[in-house]
Amino acid sequence: MAAGLSRRRVIGAGIGIGAGIAVGTMGGAAAHTTGSGPAVAITGTTVIDATGARPLRDVTVLVRGGRIATIGTAREVRVPADADVVDGRGKFVVPGFIDSHVHGSGQEEIDPPLFLVNGVTTVRDMNGHARLYEWRDRVAAGTLFGPRSVVASGIVDGDPSLLAGLGSPYVEVANAREARAAVRQAVADGADFIKVYARLTPDAYHAIAHECRKLGVTFVGHTPDAIPLAEASAAGQRSFEHIYTSWFDTSSQEKEIRRRLAKIRVGGGEYNSWFNQTHPLEVLAARTFDPARARQVFGRLAADGSHQVPTLTQHRVFDLPESVAVHDDRLRYLPAATRNGWQAQLEQLYLAGRSAKDVAEHRELFRARLHWISAAHRAGVPVLAGTDTGTAYVYPGFSLHDELENLVEAGFSPMQALQAATSAPARFLGLPDVGTVRRNAIADLAVLDADPLADIRNTKRIHAVIVGGKLINAGQREHLLSAIETAANTGTLPARLAGCACTPALAAA
Template structure:
């Protein structure tokens, strides 16, 4: 089974630009690194326990070795001490839906400077596996990562010629072969996509189970979300087709979907065809049907990654600030790809009436996420970084704010980016406790009082390595310098994928 990568995706090597790279300490030296102690802080441990003031957290190597009231915890003589008084410590953050650009001087330091110590990469580029090995070796200072397969889509694929690595399958046999191929290539999980037939999707589910792989991604047009959940899909990305099953118009929507045809690579055409179906589903939202759907998802432990920050850009393009100071960290070549995607994929052919309808849809997306939370469906915080004007690292804080606006309490939003994300990925507790991974964010203000305070970062601890305020400023300055000179780039067409 061939994995397809378009010509656009090969404009750069994918290895990135090494000049000015801020590297971390090699893993072998982690245990000899000085300890880090955050003294006198308030710990918000993400377990659900109340905040604990007057605490000291000590990390040595890649683990938290001590945690307790400052009066009882001895600070090691060799420790780098962070003054935690009037500051708040939370676990390192996880972005559960990213598409890194392939430029190692941009994405990795931006994630870390924003307290994002773990990412779930949703595209299966070989470069991402190279990055992970370099992080392990200590030659690249970046977040730990879990990496998807190339997306597996139906035939014809929406992604033909648009830049993402994908596998196109037309039947169950090809679907099973695709799963075997991506497993052999080292994918951590299987990424499923929108145009898979129910037959192919079922085959992917069965073959993934046989090989011990999880699968996640879009809910295919041809597969009701409840069926996908029952078959074992671990997470559903974005907020669009997942809500068809909550609408009293579902039967008619399913009929239209069954007749829907899309040409290869016609992502724009697909968006236009599903738009009225999304709108009908939203306007036909039925709380009783939703309660049954949400109950199935909850019972199956199926998670939802809303990526509201991505939906805001695409539903409300007028909210994009062309003078956003974060653009200093984005190479001109990447921004050109973003602008191409916005105009040619998302906005081309959008009528004034559709623009108004997208405003309505974005409002429903928030209400839908609030209903998911109240029903107990587990949420994950992800951004779809790589989509136009969704920024590495920075946009996770936007996502947390949007989750809270949708009705998710601040603590639960924080847990969606810490404890719950870590549990989902099998990467430790995602909490601040003795023995947990030494990934911490030190904040200057209380995120439970105002979730926007997660942006007020004083320091970050990554696998026991301290990023001081001065080092963080230097990292951001180095990214800005790299963005001003980075060329060529491995261009990807940014899509909600």
């Protein structure tokens, strides 16, 4: 499909939530399918449907059979006697959130429930591990407590790959034949979409584009060094992750940047070397942003329906490491190995040897990233909120709310930021019945204690979550958070799956 990522039918919304909510595997799939359990009614609330329409005030939202049965005034909606009732007075109902760039850890006691307690009911997972395909299918079957997901292939990169030896699932392709074979194998293995990477040759890249069109599969990912952004968009790449080489096209010095980029030579697994060699080109691109060229490039992306996923949360950590809260309360929901690894990365790889010039330069880069994504958005390029969980100090679930703040800082209105995490990714993922609040839509909802249109930070003030029609009320949500914290401190969780090397620190870890 042109705009959707999944090659499968729309994934079912059934999530099992018993009276005593547990973290991890859920037993009895038949008892946990969408449509089981009592109706849920949110009474006297304000609904923000993420379409841009004015909020509906003092209404009741009735959920039955996993979907929104009706929305209306107290006179119009009869609440069943056995319904689970949420007092919505002074509260705001928004669609369940969608994080469009995550890297699952493989620790099912941590990531899946952390997403849900934060109101994140759908994720696009960029980690092509078999375990994450299993998670996707178990959630759809109602036997795993977590968000619905669409999951990437292993990364398809050039030969030699920047990812060699770093633990991420990847395949090296040196030519068009190998590239086509890699796409076919990824689809056979269960990937919902293909993820491309930095070192692909033009022949291999365009072979991937052709094979994806042939198979009806979308491809997304990084902007390869050898392919300008506009060319990649025209070839069919439908999302571009992060703001690294993507902004070379909008520089008045693009020819010089590409001349220098073509001279870069790196061996397998030398991600840090590649990053260090491209960094000066990033600075040059940021300083030579050309509004006229940008309008032309962004117009091409908008016409093609290509999306940008800026992952500003990840960029903030790397560009502004001095701003990281090393005693963040959210750390208690992560295993000690993760906490210790993040601190080591921050101290040894982000902060060590950082000169005053480095600090100033990276602050300049972060401001430029905000400006660039704002310009793309104003030009009509659809933007999706994604966090890049797996990066140090980017938290499953929690950081999606950080990303919404970043988008508002970049100039988005609160409604536009909200849409980047709800209706826009729902359309992109080919999930027409999520990402909004309307009759017959799948009942993925977050109930907030304050108005996100008045202050986007209010998306963090979650009172309750409804997932596929199943209510996680305030008490159950607190119970879940406590259970996650306990699981994080057992010392028995499997090691985290390696994610994409999206920062040099991750590559070196």
